Amino acid sequence: MSLFLFVHGASWAVDRRIEENADVRSSRRDRQIQVLLFTSADGEVRRSEIAENFPEEPTARLLESVWKYAEVIHAGDPGEMTSRGEMVVPGLRDVLRAFSRALLLRCPNCGGPKVIRRWFALEPCCAKCGLQLDRGEMDDNVIGGMYFNIVLAELLFAAVLLIVVIAMWPHVPWAGVEYSLIAAMIIAPIIFYPASRLMWLALDLLLRPPDATEMESYANAAKSARKSTRQSV
Ligand SMILES: [Zn+2]
Secondary structure (H helix, E strand, O other): OEEEEEEOOEEEEEEOOOOOOOOEEEEEEEOOEEEEEEEOOOOOOOHHHHHHHOOOOHHHHHHHHHHHHHHHHHHOOOOOOOOOOOOOOOOHHHHHHHHHHHHOOOOOOOOOOOOEEEOOEEOOEOOOOOOEOOOOOHHHHHHHHHHHHHHHHHHHHHHHHHHHHHHHOOOOOHHHHHHHHHHHHHHHHHHOHHHHHHHHHHHHHHHOOOOHHHHHHHHHHHHHHHHHHHHHO
């Protein structure tokens, strides 16, 4: 696994070399590129030693904090969380595919339709691939959705303002622009709500793709739900 971090224009690579049987600790400056390698005998990256081994590198402390955060997210008690896949760095094509599916109000995982129950509520699961659309993390999904909601509304704000100012300069009707943008900023979060929820799901799926165990758990949950419905009828 390689993790690349870009900090203040410098490229950092943390490389996990499982095949090596000894500690490899090196830091070298190669023009603009700084490379750090951290491995231990058992192949695990030693997060706690990053800053210790490179006290002269201020960014090493930052790297350590980022690493620690990722570790906490990955290893922490996830509560109701059902997804346990490894974090990955997605490719550009995957990013574009997942986000365009979300914007078209389709399942970011498989592109299946019918993932919206009502404008403010997703279906519990995708009818096509069976993915639980909040992945067992309802609160995170709603909060993450809000983040994308704000981003989309702000982008709309900036784009409309820019277009109007450029098109009408120097006779920009500022009062009209102000009132229309206020109205747009009230309406936009409502319009973007379902897409925002799905965009957060897209990001989540890109960084933590569902593994077979996770998909199996959804299939089993759906099966037992069907069974209990049949029994109650
Ligand atoms: Zn799906």
